[in-house]
Amino acid sequence: MSAVTVFVPKDAAAVSVGADDVAVALSQEAQNRGIDINLIRNGSRGLLWLEPLVEIETPSGRVAFGPVSTSDISGLFDAGFLSGGDHDLGQGLTEDIPYLAKQERLTFARCGVIDPLDLTAYESHGGLVGLKKALELEPSAIVEDVTASGLRGRGGAGFPAGRKWETVRKESGDQKYICCNADEGDSGTFADRMLMEGDPFTLLEGMVIAGRAVGADTGYIYIRSEYPHAIRALNDAVSSFERANLLGKNILGSGQAFIIHIRIGAGAYICGEESSMLESLEGKRGQVRAKPPIPAISGLFGKPTVVNNVLTLATVPYVLANGGKTYSAYGQGKSRGTQPFQLAGDIARGGLVEKAFGVTLRELVEGFGGGTRSGRPVRTAQVGGPLGAYIPETAFDVDMDYESLAGSGAMLGHGGVVVFNESVDMARQARFAMEFCEIESCGKCTPCRIGSVRGKETLDKIIVGEDLEKNLAVLEDLCVLMTDGSLCAMGGLTPMPVTSALKHFPEDFGLARQAAE
C-alpha cells in the first residue's frame, strides 16, 4: 500500500485545542503499527468546533474525523480510519459536511485544503493565475477589473477598493506604498488570521497585484503581536515568494518590482485604524491623524498609500483570475461578492462561513451555528466587533449586507458575529464597551478620551440604580457627544453597542420594557 495522506491542521485555533499533540501521536501510532503515512499540516477548514479535524485522502475524496484528541488515535487506527473506516468521530466526506457544502468559498477556496507553504500545491489549486494575468495588463485595466468586481474594504468601513486604488494610481511621485492591515483587533474575528496561516500566498499575490495596479514597489504587512503563528507563516511565505522570484526586482521576468516587509504591532487596538497604523509603521505612538489628507494621497512617510485589509487584498487574486464580473455576480445591492463571516462566542458550531452577502443573521446563527454551545436560548448577537451593535434575537432575520445592517442601526464591520445566551447582562456589556474605549483610546480627542471614562462611571451608577433617570440622560448625552465629536470611529462608534443595548434591552438597565421603546 502506498502512503496514505493525512491532514492535521496547524492553524492556531486547531493547535489551541491539541492539533500538534494529535499530529505527533498520529505519526507515532502509524510508526508503531508499521504503517506509512504522509502527514500534511494544512490550514483550518474553519469548522472550528470539529478541531482538531483530521482528514484522510481516499479515492472518493477527503474524509473527516473530529474533534480528535490523542486518546482517540489508537481507536481510529483500530477502526481502519486510514481507509475511511467507520468511527464515532467520522464526519464523512469533508466537502459534503453541510456547514462547508453550503458555503461559497472564493477568498478561502484553498484555506484548509493545501499545505499553506507548498507553492506547487498553491499553483495547482489556482494560485498565481491572477498575478500572471495582472502582469500582462495595463495598471489602469487592473484597477478597472477590481472596480467592476464591486469589492469593498473588508476591514470595516466598506470603501470600494477600486476607487481607493484609482486615487493612488493617479497620484504622481515615484514612491508609493501598499499597506496591508492585519491588525484584526475586533473581538469575535479571526478570518485574517485563518487566511494568513492557511493560505498566506494569496495575500502576498494580492499585494503584488495591488502594487502593479497603483505603481507601488514596496508593501508592508502590519500584523498584531497576538498572532505568533500567523507571523511565522507570513515570514515563511515571503521567503518562498522571494526564492520563486514572485517578489523582488523583476517578478517572473516581467520587469515589475515589489518587496514586502512584515511589521509587528504592539498590542494597541487603535493601530487597526488606518492612520494610527501608519504612525505605528513609522515607529511612533499610534495616534490617529486628522483627515484630510487621506492616506491615498499622503500616507506612509507622506507618500500615496493603499491601506487595505487582509481579506480585501486576498480576494484580489480571485477577481483577476476570474474577472470582476464573476465576483460581482455574488451578493446583493451594493454589497457584491462574498463575506467571510466569523461565528463566535456561545455558539455550538463556531467557525468561518464564507457566503455571498444577503444570508440572514438567523441562518448564520441557527442554520450554520446550530444555536448556543451551552444549550441555553440565544438572546443577542454583537455583529461587527466591539464597536458594533447588539442585535436582539427577534431581529435576526436581517440580511447580512452593508446597507441592510446600516438600515437597522447596526454594521457589518469585519464580519464577526458574537452570540450571547439569555444569561447576558446587557448593562454590563454596555459598560464594557465604554471601558474598552477607555483602555484603547489613542487619547487625541476629548469626547473619546474623557467621554469613555464618564460613560463607564455613569453606567456603574445605572447598574446599581442610582438616580436612574438623571444618569440615563447623562449617558444619552455622552453618546451623542461621542458620536458627533470624535475624530475617528473609535470614539465615534463606541456608542453603537451602548445605545443598541439600551434600546433593545431596557429591562437590563432597570427600565420598564415599553418605557424605552
Add this chain to the structure above:
Amino acid sequence: MQEPDEKRAVLKVCQDHGSRPENLLEVLHAVQAHDGYLSDDSLREIATCLNLTRAEVHGVASFYHDFRRVPPGKTVVKICLAEACQAVGCDALKEHAAQALSTDMGTTSSDGEVSLEPVYCLGNCALGPAVMINGVLHGRVTPEKLDSLVSRASS
C-alpha cells in the same frame, strides 16, 4: 548602573535595525525579547542610538500595551477578556485565576512566579475562553484546565 555588556547588546539591536528611528517599535520588541522588559537604561541607550529624545522613546514605549517597564513573572498568563470570551465565561475564569495564582489581574505575584494579564482578543473566539501562557495559545479553557496548564508551564 547597567553592565557595559547589556549596553552593548542594546547598541547591537539598534545597529541591526539600521539605527533608524522608524524602526523604534522593532527595536523595542527586540530588546524586550532579550531582557524581558524595557529598563530605564535601555530606553536611554535606544534614544541615543536612534537619535531620538528620551521623551520620544518613553512616549512610544508607554503607548503600547505590549511593552513592559518592569520584569514580568516567570510565567505570563494572558486571559482574553473580550466579548466572545465573555459570552462563554471568561469573567469566572479570570476570578478563578486571580484566586488560584494569588495575583490580581494586571499584576505579578509577590514571589515573581506569575504575571496575570488581560488581553483583548487572541483570534480564537470560536473556541473560548482563550488564554495565552508564555506565548502559547489555548482554547476552551476551564478553571481546571487553566490550573493544569499553569502548573505545567511553570514546572
